[in-house]
Amino acid sequence: MSRTPLLRPLSLHLMRAGLLLALGLPASGWADEARRSYQVPGGSLGAVLTRFAGQAGVSLSVDPALVAGRSSLGLAGEYGVEEGFAALLQGSGLILVSAGPGSFTLVRQAAPVEGAHVLPDINVHGQGAAPAADAYAGGQVSRRGSLGMLGERDYMETPLSMTSYTREILQNQQARTLADVVANDPSVRSTNPAGGRFEQFSVRGFSLYNSDVAYGGLYGVLPTYSIDMEMVERVDILKGPGALLGGLAPNGSIGGGVNIEPKRAGETPLTEFTALYASAGQGGGHLDIGRRFGDDQRFGVRLNAVRQAGDTEWDHQHMDREATVLGLDMKGERTRLSLDIGHQARDVDAPMERVGLAAGLKVPDAKDVHHNFAQPWSYSRAKDTFGAVRGEYDLSDNWMLLGALGARKGDYDFMRHAVQVVNEAGRFTVSPRAFQREEDVVTGTVGVRGWFNTGAVGHTLNISLNRFDLTFDNSGARYANGVSNLFDPVTLPAPGAPLADDNPTHTNTVLSSLALADTLSFADDTVLLTLGARLQRVEVDSSEPGEPDQRYDERATSPAMGLVWRTTEQLSLYFNYMEGLTQGQVAPETANNAGKVFAPYRSKQLEVGAKYDMGRFSTTVSLFRIEKPSYFTDAQNNLSADGEQRNQGLEISLFGEPLDGVRVLGGAMFLDAEQTRTANGRNDGNRAIGAPVVNANLGVEWDLPAIDGLTLSARVIHTGNQYLDAANRQKVDAWQRYDLGARYALKLGDKDVTLRASVENVLDKTYWASANVPDGTATGLTLSTPRTWLLSATVGF
Incomplete structure (x- = not known):
């Protein structure tokens, strides 16, 4: 059996606690004790046992050699002393023996001791099905998250800024795609219209693409253009470059990363159906x-299936989405296996486009835009079939072999047109273009993890080998132009025969790396030092008829260091330095040099922060600095490299339930994003494109004491002003969005029912939500989504 509860599959039922209490007391000595509430954060087993003993008011002597390399999720809830120790020591082969009244010693389990008390069966929840013990007070945020090759850790022992959103908040907020989830985070913003062809985000002022969202630690497995949330157990958002943790991100995201954990079958049988409705007529259901x-x-089986279709809030826009994901898992004495297989399809008629502006034009007032300016005949069709198999095998009590293999096949078909406004009257040319793309991804990782001591220093050693292989083919055609207007759109005839075919392009990208990391623990695990490095290789081979092939083969070694100091049980101080080699940007289809692949580049991050856990309320404060090469679209509409971008700032995040029935979630980011080393210094010192000075979020939930089961919610989102151009002449005003919601949980006969209603952008304000894509690969303004009503009813059978 695994010696690391943090890595066990969820809902593990304890066959026999195996904990023998040789207390010289009657068997009911502890069993008759009153139960009381405990809040013991997860971490190393030695530290967790010590914390629990302190809260329970008993003395415990622990030999560090016995608990070296072992972890625990901790406890949250009401326990007796007997139950608490049983849950923490389950399956460890360790027992407690009496050392006097209220004093105990930890030893290895041998033959049963005469007069010992065998504890009853206890249900212990581990990794996978959102157990209450994993969630922080309030249930909206998980105490732990995935750190890639380093495994899962309690957030207080993580040398990064991290927030992990639970399935509970995803369901209560009626999240449909990843964009709905990241709206909770002040450091993350959506940079593409909600009714557009694809979703894209910025983290700490740098782009994050869906292809850089990990699925159980594997990049590129999830759908490329949008990710439905019905399949998701937990969403981990980590800030800063993560090259050491998960290898090279396929599209070069460095501001932060997102990891999605799939759902697993829990110990309690589950059958739920949720009826879905979104304003303007989108109906559907989720099983x-x-x-x-x-x-x-x-053996466990988890099936999720969703279908939703109908008109959206935009003129002549229709959306149809469906997804089915099957998750299987098996847990043995030393082996844990899982398999996830999924298919997702998303069709959108008249998808919203970004709005580009000619140089020197004043940014138009978003309030003057009242209609969908995309042509009714434009469309987006995306289909993804994906899967991943994962496994862990305990070689011994101190060494574990782990691996994962994932794959995806994507087929995408678009009929679209750019929106490039050329005068203040809002005129733009409609240049229809058909665009097809096929993607094939195979990715995998294999590694070994071991725990051992050298004197008083504990070690957690990780070795990981990663490979990511992407092949994609692009083709398309161009059609006759027309003219329309941003403020008064003109419906044009559907395109006829194409005027010209685009040159097809074929690109193969191989990202491979070998990483070594050691987490050293000192002073009873109060100091954790992670030292590591990843040897990376980027191979890109791109071909286009009539053009010379583009080939890159770059290697680099990227060091990383993370330090955590648990100064007290409530306060952690942390520091990290990370470097990464990242695949160069690819010019988008809207650029004249579309498909051009730029050389790989290095990025660097330095961060220092503090995390304070008050038991029911927690906050993280961090200072960061990230540097990377920058790109911009020049006057000839070519994507070009130009200098560097340096983003530095202050982040504050908070979450928890400070008062009974009152939950809060939010924070703020203050960002100084500066252009440096630009050509001839022309833009040195200017603010980077699409980088607000201030972002802030605050969400509140209140369980009404007067009406059992009724919860009210409210959220405000603020984004500061931004620039659309590198010269800082085109400025986008700051904006705020207000959301309201309510839910009511009740019983209908023997059925659990939850009714939910929420309205996003309750004031129906129109604003430019984002200015451009932060890496400069595409120009454009993102229009806000109109007021949107969301209704759902969940019935448990």
């Missing part, structure tokens, strides 16, 4: 079924 089978519920 969620989970079961465990076999001896000791060894």
Whole structure:
């Protein structure tokens, strides 16, 4: 059995606690004790046992050699002393023996001791099905998140800024795609219209693409253009470059990363159906079924299926989305396996486009835009089939072999047109273009993790080998132009025969790396030092008829260091330095040099922060600095490299339930994003494109004491002003969005029912939500989404 509870599959039922209490007391000595509430954060087993003993008011002596390399999720809830120690020591082969009244010593389990008390069966929740013990007070944020090759850790022992959103908040906020989830985070903003062809984000002022969102630690497996949330157990958002943790991000995201954990079958049988409705006529439903089978519920099956279709808030726009994901898992004495297989399809008629502006034009007032300016005959069709298999095998009590293999096939078909406004009257040329893309991804990782001591220093050693292989083919055609207007759109005839075909392009990208990291623990695990490096290789081979092939083969070694100091049980101080080699940008289809692949580049981050846990309320404060090469679209509409971008700032995040029935979630980011080393110094010192000075979020939930089961919610989102151009002449005003919601949980007969209603952008304000894409690969303004009503009803059978 694994010696690392942080890595066990969820809902593990304890067959026998195996904890023998040789207390010289009657068997009921502890069992008769009153239960009380405990809040013991997860971490190393030695530290967690010590914390629990302190809260329980007993003395515990622990030999560090016995607990070296072992971890625990901690406890949250009401326990007796007996139950608490049983849950923490389950399956460890360790027992407690009496050392006097209220004093105990930890030893290895041998033959049963005469007069010992065998604890009853206890259900212990581990990784996978959102157990209450994993969630922080309030249930909106998980105490732990995935750090890639370093495994899962309690956020207080993580040398990064990290927030992990639970399935509970995704469901209560009626999140449909990843964009709905990241709206909770002040450091993350959506940079593409909600009704557009694809979703894209910025983290700390740098782009994050869907292809850089990990699925259980694997890049490129999830759908490229949007990711439905019904399949998701937890969303981890990590800030800063993560090259050491997960290898090279396929599209070069460095401001931060997102990891999505798939759902797993829990111990309790689950059958839920959720009826869905979004304003303007989008109806549908979501089915969620989970079961465990076999001896000791060894085998698990989780099925999620969703379908939603109908008109959206935009003129002549229709959306149809569907997804089905099957998750299987098996847990044995030393082996844990899982398999996820999914298919997602998304069709959008008249998808919203970004709005580009000619140089020197004043940014138009978004309030003057009242209609969808995309042509009714434009469309977006995206289909993705994907899967991943993962496994862990305990070689011994101190060494574990782990690996994962994922794949995806994507087929995409677009009929679109750019929106490039050329005068203050709002005129733009409609240049229809058909665009097809096929993607094939195979990615995998294999590694080994070990725990050992050298004297008083504990070690967690990780070795990881990663490979990511992407092949994509692009083709398309151009059609006759027309003219329309941003403020008064003109409906043009559907395109006829194409005027010209685009040159097809074929690109193969191979990202491979070998990483080594050691987490050293000192002073009873109060100091954790992670030292590591990743040897990276980027190979790109791109070909286009009539053009010379573009080939890159770059290698680099990227060091990383992270330090955590648990100064007290409530306060952690942390520091990290990370470097990464990142694949160069690819010029978008809107650029004249579309498809051009730029050389790989290095990025660097330095960060220092503090995390304070008050038991029911937690906050993180961090200072960061990130540097990377920058790109911009020149006057000839070519994507070009130009100098560097340096983003530095202050982040504050907070979450928890400071008062009974009152939950808060939010924070702020203050960002100084500066252009440096630009050509001839022309833009040195200017603010970077699409980088607000201030972002702030605050969400509040309140369980009304007068009406059992009724919860009210409110959220405000603020984004500061931004620049659309590198010269800082085109400025976008700051904006605020207000959301309101309510839910009511009740019983109908023997059925659990939850009714939810929410309205986003309750004031129906129109504004430019984003200015451009922060890496400069495409120009454009993102229009806000109109007031949107969301309704759902979940019934448990």
